[in-house]
Amino acid sequence: xxxxxxxxxxxxxxxxxxxxxxxxxxxxxxxxxxxxxxxxxxxxxxxxxxxxxxxxxxxxxxxxxxxxxxxxxxxxxxxxxxxxxxxxxxxxxxxxxxxxxxxxxxxxxxxxxxxxxxxxxxxxxxxxxxxxxxxxxxxxxxxxxxxxxxxxxxxxxxxxxxxxxxxxxxxxxxxxxxxxxxxxxxxxxxxxxxxxxxxxxxxxxxxxxxxxxxxxxxxxxxxxxxxxxxxxxxxxxxxxxxxxxxxxxxxxxxxxxxxxxxxxxxxxxxxxxxxxxxxxxxxxxxxxxxxxxxxxxxxxxxxxxxxxxxxxxxxxxxxxxxxxxxxxxxxxxxxxxxxxxxxxxxxxxxxxxxxxxxxxx
Numbered sequence: 291x292x293x294x295x296x297x298x299x300x301x302x303x304x305x306x307x308x309x310x311x312x313x314x315x316x317x318x319x320x321x322x323x324x325x326x327x328x329x330x331x332x333x334x335x336x337x338x339x340x341x342x343x344x345x346x347x348x349x350x351x352x353x354x355x356x357x358x359x360x361x362x363x364x365x366x367x368x369x370x371x372x373x374x375x376x377x378x379x380x381x382x383x384x385x386x387x388x389x390x391x392x393x394x395x396x397x398x399x400x401x402x403x404x405x406x407x408x409x410x411x412x413x414x415x416x417x418x419x420x421x422x423x424x425x426x427x428x429x430x431x432x433x434x435x436x437x438x439x440x441x442x443x444x445x446x447x448x449x450x451x452x453x454x455x456x457x458x459x460x461x462x463x464x465x466x467x468x469x470x471x472x473x474x475x476x477x478x479x480x481x482x483x484x485x486x487x488x489x490x491x492x493x494x495x496x497x498x499x500x501x502x503x504x505x506x507x508x509x510x511x512x513x514x515x516x517x518x519x520x521x522x523x524x525x526x527x528x529x530x531x532x533x534x535x536x537x538x539x540x541x542x543x544x545x546x547x548x549x550x551x552x553x554x555x556x557x558x559x560x561x562x563x564x565x566x567x568x569x570x571x572x573x574x575x576x577x578x579x580x581x582x583x584x585x586x587x588x589x590x591x592x593x594x595x596x597x598x599x600x601x602x603x604x605x606x607x608x609x610x611x612x613x614x615x616x617x618x619x620x621x622x623x624x625x626x627x628x629x630x631x632x633x634x635x636x637x638x639x640x641x642x643x644x645x646x647x648x649x650x651x
Contacts, residue, residue, distance in 0.1 A: 399420075415446050417450065420453065454478070461480065468490070473491060530551060555574050602622055602623040618640065621645075
């Protein structure tokens with residue numbers, strides 16, 4: 291039990307340890323945790339709430355409708371304490387930022403140049419831009435941002451917009467920022483990114499990192515995805531049915547399934563290792579950029595809205611564009627075309643053509 295204000299730091303440390311245990315339980319869906327362990331964790335948490343309220347003069351923790359104490363046991367095994375994306379710390383809890391550059395950016399954002407930063411100071415922040423400067427050098431971005439650690443971002447539970455691009459981040463944990471709709475973390479040094487809980491996300495740019503996997507299958511609201519310039523060997527888009535724009539070029543993809551992404555209007559998948567590409571279901575496409583792969587065939591017959599197509603640097607021997615009446619730009623250099631006759635239905639009066647049979651392979 292707490293007896294005086296001097297016990298407050300001890301309370302915080304104890305609560306943090308308990309929160310870690312509870313978080314582990316929540317993330318594991320309760321697997322491997324006995325009922326007795328679950329009940330003990332719940333009792334300990336309720337006792338801490340009572341202790342804290344007593345210390346602050348607020349009395350005991352208030353009962354929940356189901357007879358427990360807040361937070362309630364809602365019967366959901368994947369979220370047994372009913373937390374959602376909320377931060378369990380009290381509003382007056384002091385939070386720290388290991389990275390001084392990030393702390394400085396936060397202080398500027400909340401207009402608090404000095405003094406402790408509490409959870410209450412940041413809990414209502416909905417937009418945060420801590421992006422760094424960059425320069426375009428030799429056809430790529432050079433980042434000059436100095437933030438290396440975004441620890442503390444988990445307390446910004448109301449965030450809908452986060453821009454941390456062009457920094458030096460090697461890790462980013464946004465699993466508690468479940469209100470996010472826009473996340474720009476491109477041009478860092480990230481090797482992993484878990485966005486599985488960000489189901490409100492509509493725009494994600496994680497390009498120019500070091501990611502080897504990315505799963506956006508649960509992001510049903512996602513409309514824009516930039517993940518180019520990584521080391522992706524697979525990309526799960528199955529649940530991202532609202533996707534309209536996809537930039538996944540310059541990776542190591544050997545396959546790309548867009549069969550459920552029928553709303554796509556722009557697809558940039560060049561400079562990968564694709565040996566096949568089925569776009570027959572993506573009838574809304576206006577831009578298709580698939581250069582620098584290993585395609586031996588490409589059926590674009592159903593893409594009647596297509597205005598721009600770049601299929602250069604593949605292994606195509608023929609290409610039928612006879613139904614592409616909206617096509618204005620066609621780039622198809624460095625394929626196996628013997629001459630222009632291999633491009634069926636080409637109307638050079640309407641379509642600007644980039645083609646050189648002398649350079650065909």
